[in-house]
Amino acid sequence: MAYCPKCGVEVEHGVEKCPLCDFPIPNVGDAHESVNSKYPQAINTYSEDHLGKKNLAFFSIGIIALSMVVIIGVVYLVYPWNHALLKYAALGFVSIFAIIFFAMNYLKPNYNYLGAYLTVVITCYCVYNISGSQNNWFLDYALPIATLLYLGVSLFRLVLKHTRHQSKFVFIPTNIIIFGIVLAIGLDGIISLNILGNLHLTWSLVVAASGVCIIILLQTVYHRIPEKTRKIIREKLHI
Amino acid sequence: MEEKQHKNKFYSLDNAGFLYTAIASSRMSTVYRISVGLSDPVDATILQKALEQIIHRFPYFQVTLKRGIFWYYYQHTEAIPKVGEETYYPCKTMRQRQGKTFPFRVLYYKSYIHVEFNHSICDGAGGLVFTQTLLIEYFKIQKGISPKNLGKAMDIESEVDPKEFEDSFKVYYKGKVPSPPSSRKVFHFPFELLDKGEYLLLTGIVPVDPLLGLAKIHQCTITQFMLALYFESIQEYIQGLPMSEKKKQRQLIAINVPVDLRKMFPSITLRNFFISLNPEIDLAFGYYTREEIIEQIKGYMGLYMNRKNINRYISRNVRNEQFIFLRIIPLWVKKLLMPIVYNRFGERGYTSGLSNLGVVSVPEEIKAYVKSFEVFPPPSAESRLKLVMVSYNGSLSLSFGKTTGETVIEKIFFRKIRKLGIPVKIETNKR
Numbered sequence: 001m002a003y004c005p006k007c008g009v010e011v012e013h014g015v016e017k018c019p020l021c022d023f024p025i026p027n028v029g030d031a032h033e034s035v036n037s038k039y040p041q042a043i044n045t046y047s048e049d050h051l052g053k054k055n056l057a058f059f060s061i062g063i064i065a066l067s068m069v070v071i072i073g074v075v076y077l078v079y080p081w082n083h084a085l086l087k088y089a090a091l092g093f094v095s096i097f098a099i100i101f102f103a104m105n106y107l108k109p110n111y112n113y114l115g116a117y118l119t120v121v122i123t124c125y126c127v128y129n130i131s132g133s134q135n136n137w138f139l140d141y142a143l144p145i146a147t148l149l150y151l152g153v154s155l156f157r158l159v160l161k162h163t164r165h166q167s168k169f170v171f172i173p174t175n176i177i178i179f180g181i182v183l184a185i186g187l188d189g190i191i192s193l194n195i196l197g198n199l200h201l202t203w204s205l206v207v208a209a210s211g212v213c214i215i216i217l218l219q220t221v222y223h224r225i226p227e228k229t230r231k232i233i234r235e236k237l238h239i
Numbered sequence: 240m241e242e243k244q245h246k247n248k249f250y251s252l253d254n255a256g257f258l259y260t261a262i263a264s265s266r267m268s269t270v271y272r273i274s275v276g277l278s279d280p281v282d283a284t285i286l287q288k289a290l291e292q293i294i295h296r297f298p299y300f301q302v303t304l305k306r307g308i309f310w311y312y313y314q315h316t317e318a319i320p321k322v323g324e325e326t327y328y329p330c331k332t333m334r335q336r337q338g339k340t341f342p343f344r345v346l347y348y349k350s351y352i353h354v355e356f357n358h359s360i361c362d363g364a365g366g367l368v369f370t371q372t373l374l375i376e377y378f379k380i381q382k383g384i385s386p387k388n389l390g391k392a393m394d395i396e397s398e399v400d401p402k403e404f405e406d407s408f409k410v411y412y413k414g415k416v417p418s419p420p421s422s423r424k425v426f427h428f429p430f431e432l433l434d435k436g437e438y439l440l441l442t443g444i445v446p447v448d449p450l451l452g453l454a455k456i457h458q459c460t461i462t463q464f465m466l467a468l469y470f471e472s473i474q475e476y477i478q479g480l481p482m483s484e485k486k487k488q489r490q491l492i493a494i495n496v497p498v499d500l501r502k503m504f505p506s507i508t509l510r511n512f513f514i515s516l517n518p519e520i521d522l523a524f525g526y527y528t529r530e531e532i533i534e535q536i537k538g539y540m541g542l543y544m545n546r547k548n549i550n551r552y553i554s555r556n557v558r559n560e561q562f563i564f565l566r567i568i569p570l571w572v573k574k575l576l577m578p579i580v581y582n583r584f585g586e587r588g589y590t591s592g593l594s595n596l597g598v599v600s601v602p603e604e605i606k607a608y609v610k611s612f613e614v615f616p617p618p619s620a621e622s623r624l625k626l627v628m629v630s631y632n633g634s635l636s637l638s639f640g641k642t643t644g645e646t647v648i649e650k651i652f653f654r655k656i657r658k659l660g661i662p663v664k665i666e667t668n669k670r
Contacts, residue, residue, distance in 0.1 A: 007650065008657040009443070010664040019441060019667040020650040038276070039440070039668035040348055042328040046265060046436025049334070224483070 002027075012037060058104055065097035087130050095123040113157075117150040140194050148186035152179050170222040177211040184208065250302055250313040254408035254556050255511035256359035260304070260311040261577035265435050266620040266642065268332040269358045271627075272440075273370045274351055276611035281347040282381060287322045289376035290345055294320060296395040297369060299404035299509070300360060303340060309570055313342070313360070320345065325353060328438045329668065330618055330640065333357050345373070350610075352377075358511070358617055363596045363627070364499055365509035367614075368393060371601060378605045386602030400507065407506040408557055416554040422517060422588025426477065426490040428623050430643035438618045439644065441667040443637040443653050444611070447630050449661045457533050462496070462595040463540065465628060465637070467532040469494060469593055470520055472652040474527060493519035495589035495622070499597075500553075503546055514552040516543055517589050586621035591648075596629040606632065616640040624648055644669070 002011050002025050004018035011018060014037075015025055072090045076083060102115040121143060128138040156179040160172070181204075188204030225233070252260060259269040294301050301320075302313035320341045325348035333355075334340060342360035346353040354373065356366045371392035378384045433439065447461070454464040473492050480487065497513045506512055518539040520527050527535065542548070559565065568576075599612045612631035615638045619625065623643040629636050639649055653663050 004665075007654055007665075008663075009653055010662065012666055019665050019669055020646050020653060037668075038349065038351055038666060039329075040325055041670065042437075042668060043326055044434065044436040045327055045331065046434070049332075049436075050265070 054104055058101070058106075061097065061100055065093050068093045084130055088127070091123060091126050091130070095119055109157075113150065113153065117146060120146045141190065144190045145187070148183065148190070152182045152186070155179070155182060170218050174215050174218055177215055181208045181211045248298070248315045250299055250315075250404065251406070252311060252313065252359055253406040253508075253510045253512075254560050255362070255513070257310060257560055258577070258581070259357070259359040261573050262581045263332070263357075263359075264578060265332055266432075267578075267618060268330050268438075269617050270330040270333055270355050271358060271363065271366070271617045271640075272329050272353055272355045272615040273363075273366050274353050274611075274613040274615070275370060275374060275609060276613075277350045277352065278608045278610055280350045281352055283322055283324070283347055285381045286345065286347055286352065286373075286377055288380055289373055290322055291319055292380075293369075293372050293376050293393075293395050296372070296393055296397070296399065297509075298399060300341070300343060300369060302342065302360070304342060304357075304359070306570060309566060309568070309573075311359075311570065316341075322347060324348060325351075328436060329353070329440055329615060330355060330438050331436070343369070361509050362497075362499075362511045362513050363594065363614055364501060364513075365511070367391065367596065367599060368509055371599075374601060374609065375605065378608060382605075382608070384604045386604045388602055390600055390602055392602075402507050403509050405506070405508050406510065407500065407504065407508045407512040408553055410506070411500075411504045411550075412553055412557040413550050414554065414558070416550050418555040418558075419548070419551045421584065422493070423491060424587050425493040425519065426473070426590050427587075427621060428590070428643070428645070428648070430623050430645040432620065432623065433642055433644055437642075439641040439667065439669050440615050441639045441641065441646070441649055441665065441669070442613055443639075443649070443656070444664040444666070445635050445637065445656060445661050447633050447635045449659070450635060453659060457530070459533050459537055461635075462593075462628070463533060463536045465595070466494060466496065466518065466536055466593055467529055468655050469591070469626065469652060470527070470532045470536075471529055472648055472655060473590060474520065474522065474532075475651050476648055477522065478526065488522050488525075490522045491519055492522070493517045493589045495592040497592070497594045498544060498549070500549065503549060514549055514556075515589075515592075516540070582621060586619065589622060591622055592616060592625040594625075594627045596627065599629055599631045612636065613638050618642045 002013055002015060003009065004011055004021065004023055004025060006023045007018055007020045009018070009020065011025055017024055069090050072086050072093070075081065076086045076090075098119040099116055102112040102119070105112060107115065124142040124146065125138055128142070156175055159175050159178065184204040184207040185201060188201050189199055192198070192200040192202070263269045298315060299313075301316060301318075303316045303318075305312055305314050316339065318339050318341075320343070322345045325346040333342065333344070342357040343366075344355045346355065352370075352374070354366065354370045356369075361369070368391055371390065372395065375386060375389060375392050376395065450461055450464065454461045457464060457467075459467075470492060473494075477487055477490050477492070495515045495517055497515045500506065500512045500514060501508075504512075516539070518536050520532060520535055594614075594616065596614050601609050609631075611634065612629055613636040614627045614629045616625035616627050618640060620642060624639060624641050627638050627640070629638075637652075653665065656663050
């Protein structure tokens with residue numbers, strides 16, 4: 001019989017570590033005796049079960065998107081109708097299909113986010129080309145805003161990854177506020193650069209200042225003010 | 240003739256069954272397991288034959304889950320359940336909508352028989368009756384043993400009594416009884432969840448007699464004593480957490496304890512018939528000694544475990560089920576909302592669960608071939624660790640079902656039992 005010296009409990013024969021405290025179990029039994037676990041090496045079927053449904057959904061969406069593009073293509077070739085509108089419709093279907101593909105998480109999360117970003121940029125570029133617009137809105141606004149959103153979401157994910165196991169009622173609002181501040185400063189910057197020709201932040205600074213105050217408040221409540229600071233406040237503000 | 244009556248029959252879910260089907264998800268399979276350890280390796284052919292022999296006696300289990308517009312329901316099926324070798328994680332989600340699946344599965348591995356039930360069809364007491372009947376039939380075929388006294392098992396030659404599948408909640412429901420107070424948010428284990436689909440089991444096998452002796456010294460039942468040890472373990476865990484003393488004292492620990500209502504009401508139903516009580520200790524009053532916890536539990540049980548108070552829970556549950564505005568909500572909306580509602584009003588109110596299925600016995604003639612009985616709770620995301628105890632042949636199985644890989648609570652709990660001088664044997668499916 002094998003025992004854990006730390007917990008004092010008997011464990012199954014052949015077990016290398018205590019199931020309770022992971023302490024190595026000394027091998028006291030017959031070395032030739034085989035491990036006789038009452039449980040098999042279990043298989044997790046969740047991904048398979050889940051993948052089956054996901055594939056079915058994706059396949060259906062794919063068929064619909066492809067059919068729509070084919071129909072639009074035929075209409076485009078046969079009828080001398082509004083060609084620009086047909087191009088928009090086909091582009092819309094292809095873009096939605098691509099976004100759904102990335103949203104279904106077939107690739108690694110980082111590639112999915114990058115894929116979604118590239119889809120948005122390419123779609124905007126195609127719309128820009130189809131519309132034949134005179135002003136350069138793609139390079140002035142669409143590309144910077146899409147890039148800003150992509151970087152903002154990446155930053156949000158990075159911070160969340162490192163703080164998600166802590167109090168969610170403090171860290172998730174904090175992360176959302178940081179995301180909001182980055183987004184506001186970025187948007188303000190893009191707008192001012194395009195309209196005024198230089199970087200002149202206005203309303204975003206108000207958003208940032210308010211956001212930082214809320215973050216400080218939340219974090220202070222969570223971590224409490226250090227004893228030293230608390231002592232100073234007590235001394236200075238005593239009535 | 241009796242059998243024919245049950246064919247093509249529609250079975251409405253019972254009060255607890257409505258909830259279980261609505262909250263079931265890939266994380267919360269609502270499937271629990273009864274494991275029986277035999278002295279010899281299981282013969283799959285005989286097990287299959289035994290299952291085929293007994294299933295006609297349980298027409299209310301020979302059913303398949305169907306989707307209605309407003310609720311799920313069970314419908315009788317002519318299909319015969321098949322036994323299978325255990326390959327997957329325990330208490331795996333039951334895909335039930337293909338029309339040929341059953342709300343239970345019979346598995347085997349080496350010398351173990353596992354019967355897994357969807358909680359929407361029956362509770363632990365009902366599941367045990369089915370498992371005991373299956374065991375008796377298995378040995379009848381294998382060894383030609385026909386026990387004289389079947390105990391709680393069914394005589395498969397007897398007629399099906401409609402009371403065996405009645406919804407006893409509705410039978411014993413008394414309207415216009417005030418609802419019990421709503422639960423408060425309590426401490427939850429901050430453990431990392433396992434991947435979806437994974438479920439860990441950890442059993443501690445201890446002799447019953449020394450524990451009974453200790454319970455007697457403390458003038459409480461064995462359930463209350465084990466509950467006190469469990470409370471104490473969670474309290475000790477909180478004490479050791481890296482959080483401020485002030486925050487520790489804000490924690491409230493509550494453990495969900497299901498009460499088998501067949502002991503209180505003259506019901507013979509095999510479907511769900513239980514109510515959960517939530518004894519709690521509030522650390523705002525300071526840390527509790529074992530004696531204080533036992534007194535607290537005894538006081539709580541004395542106050543709440545009586546027919547009058549239990550009626551409040553039954554009435555609330557049946558009233559909620561019969562609430563017309565809830566009934567007319569389409570099933571798909573219910574499936575979306577119920578997990579959120581359950582999380583908010585159900586699981587937030589308890590830290591963990593402890594269920595005692597009592598003493599299980601098998602007929603004397605087959606006792607030598609049945610080595611152990613264990614019951615494992617269904618997995619849950621909020622209550623990441625739950626405990627079920629069942630005693631058989633002088634051994635008490637303390638079985639934890641976990642959706643987390645952490646073992647800190649079990650470590651404290653079983654070390655406490657060891658410190659009482661009681662030997663513990665640990666078995667787990669963790670690799």
